[in-house]
Amino acid sequence: MFSQQDLQVIDAVARRGSFTAAADELCKVPSAISYTVRNIEERLAVNLFIRLHRKVKLTPAGEYFVIESRKLLKQMAHMTFQTQRVANGWNQSVSLALDNVVHEGRINTMVGDFYNAFPDVELLLTMEVYNGVWDALVDSRADIAIGATATIPVSGGFDYRGMGKLKWTFVISPNHPLAQAQQPISNAELAKYPVICLDDTARKLPKRTTWLLENQRRLVVPNWHSATQLLKGGLGIAIMPAHMANKLLMTGELIEKELITTLPVSDCCLAWNTKRMSPAVQWLLDYLGDSDQLHQQWLE
Template sequence: MFSYQDLLVIDAVARLGSFANAALELHKVPSAISYRVKWVEHKLSVSLFKRSHRKVALTPAGIYFVEQARLLLKQMDDIKFQTQRVANGWQSSVSIALDNVVHEDSVNKLVADFYEQFPDVELLLTMEVFNGVWDALADGRADIAIGATAVVPIGGNISYRAMGSLLWDFVIAPDHPLALKEGKLKESDLIKYPCICLDDSSRKLPKRTTWLLDNQRRLVVPNWHSAEQCFMAGLGVGIMPTHRSRILIASGKLIKKDLLDVPKESPCCLAWKNECLTPAVAWLLDYLGDSEKLHQQWLA
């Protein structure tokens, strides 16, 4: 209904109090300003200004219109500015999928440092389990994945950086029936007890389990915090990441047992889509560092 220039003219006349002053600011002749104001008033069927010999003043309707016009002008300027930024590689948000296994304390520092560098970009974090990290990357829900297994189950233009291997401990509660069992535990010792497993958060990719015996019952939980509570309550058996279990073992809340079949190490990685290399994503990849730094900060 009204152009950017229409609103600009009304704003200038309202601020400066005369057509002549508005004309000087906008580098136009006073008659052009007067014509533009009359055209807007005609479209609205209301008077926006009270005219005197040399000055004009806003009517009540004019006060309201100018308030709304200034909001529109700001929105239009913002649209132009943000569109130009997008064209230059800026994005309004960056999404990171973290495997539930990573150190949660490291997340807080990442967020603080990111917002200091990019105060106008939102950081969207999700906690995923197992293939859920890759699923978020493949489905476009994440730009970066931290703690993903190094076996890439998806196609596409994906790059990744090794984070080292995740170590596992087989743990049980101190009062569990297996606690007094001597020597290495074998499958026949374990099969009668439920295996505490995390629920893979993948929506489309096949779900997987870190460790489970054939025909063994499962106790499925959403995250490692819930798993720890179940382990300590003696509700089942299973494996935990060493960097999480060592604290509970040292405090006596869990005990570690040896197995005949030792759980394999799990290689992990930082992964990202190459087509999503915006300035914010590129900064994050540089900030997260090399393989050694990634391992120490997120998995060790």
């Protein structure tokens, strides 16, 4: 019904707020822009813009049309890009899901080495939480998962390599009321304060929580960065991967306290979908190394 050029004109007028500014952006004369807009409005039998002295303003119908037209423009661009990729042999990608507990500093080196080895293959990275890593594998959103924790909740065409144990540390702000509590701190005392929990990103598999006491309020956040900010502000308590906590303990931003109960120790692993093997996937599995290398580079 509308050409790509038609939609681009409407988008430009909406963003720039005038026919003249849109014409400058699109290298056209204002009369051509005005004609295109009027033609589209006549075909729709609605006004998309309110004409002011030197500017235009979207009508409610215009706002809706712009939102939908931008979706179409994005789809057109994606279709063009994908078609060109296939024509040029760029039709391969590797999806990699990382659990939020791993060292992010290692990612840059891995990406750089991968693109040097495979200049025509895309690397798609996502950050997942808890069972979200396994969920990404099961749902074919990921070919490889780094740092998957706990018992493997899936069966079938998957293999894994151990990464060792992930240790946890109980941490709070030096200004938190529990900072002055007698150690070891009891569960009854802990339960008075909200526990900061990461939101499991699993879509199909059951979600899980690493540490939560009975009848304790949760403060749910998307990642460890957000959790750290809340911990520093004394807004909650939490257990944190030891390798993350150590830096904050050394600077005094957080403090460690002893609990009456034993903290969990999580088994971590590198996992992959054996049905989606390719030279690029095999290269990554070799590159990531054995269990000792994985633990040293991603969990210490």
